[in-house]
Amino acid sequence: MKKILLLSLLLILSAQTINALENTTCKTCHPKIYREYQHSIHANSSIYKDSLHKAIWDRHPDKKKNNYKCAKCHTPSDHDLISGKSKLTDNPIQQTEPISCQACHQIESIEKHAKANKNIFTHKKKYFFSADTKKKGQKVLFKEEKSFFGLLTKTSGSPYHDIDYSNENYYNGESCMGCHAHKQGGNGFTICNLEVKQGNSKETCISCHMPKQPGTFVNLKNTQTHAFHGTSIRNGAPMHLSRSIELNLKTLDKGFTVSIHNKATHALFVHPLRLGQLRVSIERDGKRIALKPISFHRVIGKAGKPTMPWLADTVLRDTTIKADEKRTLQLDTPLHKGDTVVIELGYYIANPKIAAKLGIKDTRLTEFTRLAKKRIVIE
Numbered sequence: 128m129k130k131i132l133l134l135s136l137l138l139i140l141s142a143q144t145i146n147a148l149e150n151t152t153c154k155t156c157h158p159k160i161y162r163e164y165q166h167s168i169h170a171n172s173s174i175y176k177d178s179l180h181k182a183i184w185d186r187h188p189d190k191k192k193n194n195y196k197c198a199k200c201h202t203p204s205d206h207d208l209i210s211g212k213s214k215l216t217d218n219p220i221q222q223t224e225p226i227s228c229q230a231c232h233q234i235e236s237i238e239k240h241a242k243a244n245k246n247i248f249t250h251k252k253k254y255f256f257s258a259d260t261k262k263k264g265q266k267v268l269f270k271e272e273k274s275f276f277g278l279l280t281k282t283s284g285s286p287y288h289d290i291d292y293s294n295e296n297y298y299n300g301e302s303c304m305g306c307h308a309h310k311q312g313g314n315g316f317t318i319c320n321l322e323v324k325q326g327n328s329k330e331t332c333i334s335c336h337m338p339k340q341p342g343t344f345v346n347l348k349n350t351q352t353h354a355f356h357g358t359s360i361r362n363g364a365p366m367h368l369s370r371s372i373e374l375n376l377k378t379l380d381k382g383f384t385v386s387i388h389n390k391a392t393h394a395l396f397v398h399p400l401r402l403g404q405l406r407v408s409i410e411r412d413g414k415r416i417a418l419k420p421i422s423f424h425r426v427i428g429k430a431g432k433p434t435m436p437w438l439a440d441t442v443l444r445d446t447t448i449k450a451d452e453k454r455t456l457q458l459d460t461p462l463h464k465g466d467t468v469v470i471e472l473g474y475y476i477a478n479p480k481i482a483a484k485l486g487i488k489d490t491r492l493t494e495f496t497r498l499a500k501k502r503i504v505i506e
């Protein structure tokens with residue numbers, strides 16, 4: 128244990144002199160979380176990693192001026208870019224930690240604005256917020272000792288940083304809302320709004336998108352579990368999210384109804400690039416009859432036609448399923464005894480029609496991903 132600690136500290140010291148990347152230090156003591164994070168969308172949100180983000184940016188009027196305003200949400204850890212010291216260029220931060228560990232763990236509060244909310248970061252160095260209901264309210268301060276051996280006698284806290292367990296935003300999910308609540312275009316039109324409604328749900332952004340997984344969160348002690356840090360809806364729909372979608376079927380005299388209950392605390396597939404889809408098929412006498420898919424999306428545009436987000440000033444169509452909504456859809460196909468009805472709800476990251484126009488070829492973005500599925504035998 129002492130050896131590991133000493134080794135970690137040595138690694139950190141060498142890492143700090145060789146490499147200025149923020150996450151490199153965290154990696155030494157939090158390797159599991161670091162590894163998961165590499166696959167998360169937050170580690171891949173720059174134009175150099177996300178081809179869809181790049182495709183839209185390439186067409187954005189601000190690109191000609193190289194004025195990458197998207198940085199405050201997509202690459203907040205490129206500090207020189209944020210402060211205006213440098214322009215958008217390919218660099219190791221854009222490649223590996225556009226939204227670094229610190230970009231989330233140092234959010235002190237969220238300032239609410241109509242255009243987009245704003246993250247207010249703490250100015251204290253090596254000071255991180257976290258959540259642990261057993262330690263709620265505590266601030267575990269790390270005292271810098273003169274020698275390694277002084278550190279080794281510490282029994283609690285982190286030997287590298289302070290931890291503040293008193294910030295409510297890390298318990299209720301509010302810390303996600305600086306970037307995720309909504310965004311308006313230059314003309315004041317709302318391009319995207321997650322339409323969060325907490326209602327009576329006990330779940331939060333964190334409990335659903337960062338559920339506890341087996342495995343310790345830190346090398347130095349065995350905590351049994353850690354919060355999942357790999358959130359991304361493009362590596363297949365996460366199993367743990369499927370359980371917040373409830374699918375049901377009711378037979379009628381003519382045809383049947385399918386209902387979708389969205390138990391998430393926000394609307395589904397709200398981003399204007401997404402396309403949600405319900406697919407129903409009937410297995411009968413060894414054959415499969417696929418019914419016409421039903422789409423859910425929010426189409427934005429101008430003068431009755433869909434447009435790029437910065438040109439849009441109206442919502443042309445909004446069939447997205449809202450928080451806690453139970454959507455019932457009627458299908459006319461008559462069912463027979465012995466039929467098996469297969470109901471699937473899923474999505475395309477990039478609506479295939481838009482993807483074709485943008486020249487997007489990455490199949491992870493253009494293929495249907497299933498979020499929830501149910502098979503029902505008709506009796």
Ligand code: HEC
Nearest residue numbers: 135152153156228229255257258259283284285287345347
């Ligand atoms: C030298 C090892 C070390 C390094 C480097 C390190 N941590 Fe930690 N960290 C710890 C230890 C040990 C704990 C557990 C403290 C406890 O449980 O009392 C911890 C706890 C945490 C927690 C709170 C966990 C909880 O209880 O909810 C967060 C958040 C965190 N670290 C983030 C980071 C980030 C971000 C970095 C990189 C900038 C980092 N750590 C670098 C050792 C380290």
Ligand code: HEC
Nearest residue numbers: 177179180183184187196197200243306307309310398476
């Ligand atoms: C207020 C914060 C914020 C700003 C500013 C912002 N975005 Fe985003 N963007 C987000 C969030 C959050 C998502 C994820 C939304 C979701 O999945 O529902 C996102 C998703 C996207 C996506 C979909 C990406 C994908 O691969 O799924 C594109 C494209 C995109 N943004 C383009 C841009 C461009 C271009 C700019 C700058 C002109 C920009 N964004 C500015 C927060 C922001």
Ligand code: HEC
Nearest residue numbers: 300303307323330331332335360364368371390391392396
């Ligand atoms: C009860 C569980 C639940 C809660 C609580 C929840 N989500 Fe979700 N979230 C989901 C499900 C289910 C999806 C759809 C998964 C998918 O598209 O693969 C989703 C999708 C998303 C997406 C991707 C949407 C898209 O189409 O691009 C974002 C971004 C998101 N959630 C953010 C949040 C934030 C921020 C909060 C807190 C305000 C939150 N979620 C709370 C279950 C939840």
Ligand code: HEC
Nearest residue numbers: 153157160161164169226227228231258333344352353354
């Ligand atoms: C998108 C925001 C976000 C990013 C990026 C992020 N974290 Fe976290 N992290 C959180 C939140 C929120 C929690 C609290 C989870 C909870 O309450 O279960 C957390 C919890 C933790 C914990 C405590 C684990 C536990 O089981 O409670 C550690 C340690 C940690 N993060 C380290 C890191 C490290 C290291 C990185 C970078 C590799 C990182 N985080 C990146 C939001 C983030």
Ligand code: HEC
Nearest residue numbers: 168172177180200201203302303306332336358359360361
């Ligand atoms: C600093 C801004 C920022 C913060 C804080 C943040 N996110 Fe994100 N998040 C983004 C951006 C930007 C994207 C879209 C990136 C892209 O698609 O290129 C995104 C995408 C997502 C997605 C969609 C995944 C996908 O594959 O498209 C989910 C789910 C998500 N975030 C959950 C969370 C949760 C939960 C929290 C809080 C614990 C959080 N985020 C905090 C900026 C942020």
